[in-house]
Amino acid sequence: MTTLSVDRASRWFGNVVAVNDVTMTIGPGVTGLLGPNGAGKSTLINMMGGFLAPSTGAVTLDGEPVWQNEGVYRHIGVVPEREAMYDFLTGGEFVLANAELHGLPDPGAAAARALATVEMEYAQDRRISTYSKGMRQRVKMASALVHDPSVLLLDEPFNGMDPRQRLQLMEMLRRMGEDGRTVLFSSHILEEVEQLAHHIEVVVAGRHAASGDFRKIRRMMTDRPHHYLVRSSDDRRLASALIADGSTAGVELDPAERALRVRAVDFARFTELLPRVAKENGIRLLTVSPSDESLESVFSYLVSA
Structure with a gap:
């Protein structure tokens, strides 16, 4: 049972408070991080993934601090919303490079499995510069899955995907949650969360607004x-x-x-x-x-x- 914990974490950039005293626990299954654009979702995911240090508070994985703890990267896969890819590489080369960075015993086989999982084998020999937004999203997903992490953090993963791609990704994340992995994905679209996550965390203006079963929060919204x-x-x-x-x-x-x-x-x-x-x-x-x-x-x- 892998658990991510955010304990009274805040993060500010100069005079701008992006995340304000947030406490939440993300456990096995699929959790939706819901909030309007600019609510602080990306900053939270970056702190959970170890890319940003909390200004105050703590973020831990099974009790171990995430920040400056390279051991946790064996267990965490991150799909950022921001494009951070090397367009001159092919999709296969990009995923293989991530497998090699993780020091996997057979990086080629791991890359092939990850590309197959997201159904991108057909385009693995094409340069990323020729990819559509949806294809880029799926290759980012493959690179996050290449080391078979127990925790998957996804920032607005459905952006740019066509309906078939969205359904395929939703089904894959649903299976991962059922298999006991800890999956957190952010979205500002209520329907995406409703289709995939039973448990949601809501953030607004950097603050933790609500937490719990989706149906309960939906009722609060309706009432x-x-x-x-x-x-x-x-x-x-x-x-x-x-x-x-x-x-x-x-x-x-x-x-x-x-x-x-x-x-x-x-x-x-x-x-x-x-x-x-x-x-x-x-x-x-x-x-x-x-x-x-x-x-x-x-x-x-x-x-x-």
């Missing part, structure tokens, strides 16, 4: 207050009908938008209430649009929850 912009044929009459119901916590007229701003605290009840009340009062609904559905607003709610 949060929702804000709507509603235009109708009679906004004042509609406002009177809505404010009388417990599913709304606030209804106000917005003269600039010529609309109602509604704060719904019972999402399911409100979605049933609005069309019913409009019909009963002979009011035509012209526009009903959520005004807070960005990922940033959802994640920000989790921070304050």
Whole structure:
């Protein structure tokens, strides 16, 4: 059982705090690291992979510090989001070089296995400069897998992949998790995490916002207050009908938008209430649009929850 632990870790760059007092434990199985762009996900993964030292706090692998401990690299594979490849090499040469750097007894066989795992044998003799974004992602994955690590850290691994490649990679990561490996992948896309990870860690603005079973966190997101912009044929009459119901916590007229701003605290009840009340009062609904559905607003709610 391989476990990565982050204990009150922070990391800052000058006056910019990228990660702020984060504590989390990543164990066997597939864990999703979820958060909007710029939340600190890459910085966290770089600290877990030993590429960055925490400014304060600690990151350990089975109790051993990760930073400046070359022994942990036998157990960790990292797929960074940033391109860090040698375009003049072929894909096969790139993966082979990583196998040799790890000092494996048969680097050629290890490279061949890793390329087969990500289905890149057909392009192993082509220069990386000719690869698409998705192909580059898969060769980076092969280089991270070449030494058969027990921990795999992936930063936005699905970027640039076509649907078939995404499904193939998801199935591979799912199998690794089932085999007892510790797999952590970051994403800002809710659906990617939902399809692959049962356990998630949420970070927003460098802070640890939520942790636990995906369904529980999804419920927290769904149950949060929702804000709507509603235009109708009679906004004042509609406002009177809505404010009388417990599913709304606030209804106000917005003269600039010529609309109602509604704060719904019972999402399911409100979605049933609005069309019913409009019909009963002979009011035509012209526009009903959520005004807070960005990922940033959802994640920000989790921070304050």
